[in-house]
Amino acid sequence: MEVGDRIRVGIIGTGGIFEGWGGGSGHLPAYPWVVKDAKVVALCDVNEENLKRGEYALKRLYEKMAREYESLGYPDYVELLRADSRDVRLYTDLDSMLESEEIDLADILTPCETHMEHVIKCLEAGCHVMCEKPLTRTWLEALEIVKAVKRTGRLFQYNEQQIYTPLFHSIRQLIRKGEIGELECVWISDSIGMPSWKYTKGGVGALLDLGSHSIIKSWFLIGFDYIPKRVRTLSPEGISIRVKEGYDHGILRTLKVEDDAHFNVEFEDPSTGRWVNAYIEASWSYRDSHGLRIVGSKGEIKVVNDAIEVIDVFGNSRKVEPWRESWLREPPPPAYNGFPQEIKAMLNCIKENARPLCDEKIAAESIAALNACYLSEAKGRTAIYLNEFKEMALKIMKEKGEKAYESLLKTLVEEALAKKL
Structure with missing residues (x-):
């Protein structure tokens, strides 16, 4: 070229x-x-x-x-x-x-x-x-x-x-400028209010469908120089089926995968050992939290309906207009x-x-973190290090060969939802 x-x-x-x-x-x-x-x-x-x-x-x-x-x-x-x-x-x-x-x-x-x-x-x-x-x-x-x-x-x-929108670029800039001090945690929710039936046919539920959005958005705000180290599903809902039936093109169907997931991902800065938490909701059923909230040591950023509000530790707040790069303007x-x-x-x-x-490495690590959430749920919502999950997955790969992909997915989903179907 x-x-x-x-x-x-x-x-x-x-x-x-x-x-x-x-x-x-x-x-x-x-x-x-x-x-x-x-x-x-x-x-x-x-x-x-x-x-x-x-x-x-x-x-x-x-x-x-x-x-x-x-x-x-x-x-x-x-x-x-x-x-x-x-x-x-x-x-x-x-x-x-x-x-x-x-x-x-x-x-x-x-x-x-x-x-x-x-x-x-x-x-x-x-x-x-x-x-x-x-x-x-x-x-x-x-x-x-x-x-x-x-x-x-x-x-x-x-x-x-x-992560390419003016909204997320503006929030990232505010964090990098130190507007809320040291970043401590991100609260984020993605919900569409109905099952994505196209994904259920492949054995995928709300965790992978919508959690794949939330984990990348959280990671972008925290910084891709951090790495996801540990995950845990969160009570009271964890990974669950809250609405067991739904309409798919006019046909009432029973859901065989989760429609709701609440989980925590702990990101670590490998150069300092510092941790930042992301608390994530991915739901096809109920939205339990609203908007986006980023908390730091000196304040927080709230986003509701794409409006950015910066609040300091004394409760003083100000609105911030999303910034648009010059190459987004003409035409x-x-x-x-x-x-x-x-x-x-x-x-x-x-x-x-x-x-x-x-890139592909960030994408793969995000999938590892989401897969590890199923393992956390199956083990009573205990914290799971990604390396622990990867060792299990590689063992299945060694035993099953090309059948390992389906076997791993089936094992993760069935064990996580064992008492909920």
Whole structure:
């Protein structure tokens, strides 16, 4: 790829996270904004109906954005959008796409039980890769991705879009400036109020579905120079099934995985031995806590409905407006929800051959921490060091070989929920 060339992107998976849910969310709405840096050359989905719908959504959006940029006075964007819309090619088979196209970046948006296979195939085909969360269902699968990244020398970005938002960048800056003194703990909740049935089919519950968001966001605020060392599920709920039934496209189904998880992750600074705690709620049922709270030795930061409030130890408070970097301003992105920013960040990393902010090692450690929470619940909500969990997982790998991934997941979920199903 020559300097100045646009990065050729192949998108694998054209379901919900591709199209988005309105308000500029999702991957597709972000690509018109980075069209001068990236060209979507191919879409791939095993479901032909999804694929055709994805193609229609892309063409409709690109034309809409072309007209909008035309009215704003960006003729170069208009020309690129209309040309890219005409040229995009469709595939129902990943191998065929990788053989037929020259792809620089694979954007993987498929179900998490397929991530290991898809990520490794794309890396071995010479693509850089960014992948949606959860990275995998088990740490053993994530470990294979870490090995593949090292083996191929390609770049990998784990996509947690919220750490690229003005909101999270502003909070991180306030912490780094010492506005609340030394950081002590982060309280964070992710809840959607209904089961993600797409994940239950792969044996994944709320812990991995939503906990994968919360742990990365917490870690980003604490600092990626810290490492997760120990986890513990928290009473009274721990990992549980609080609403045993739910509707899936009009059909009443019984839940076989957890819909609620409360847990603590202890992060350690390896250079000083200092610890910072993250208290996390991941729920498909009830939200027991609200917003985001970061506590330090001299005050705290509260976030409710994306409004930042800094409170000192005397109770004095002030509002802080989220800060936006200059490269987020022109032309205006469809939303400041992090999707355009995370894609732009990966494109910059490819151009400069720089390691992404949230890479494969961080992703794998986050999955290890989430897996270890199941072990904590199974052992009566005792604290579990990640190394203890990893030793258990590697033992299963040695005994089961390729069947270890399913065996580990089944063991963790069944033991954690033994008395709750």
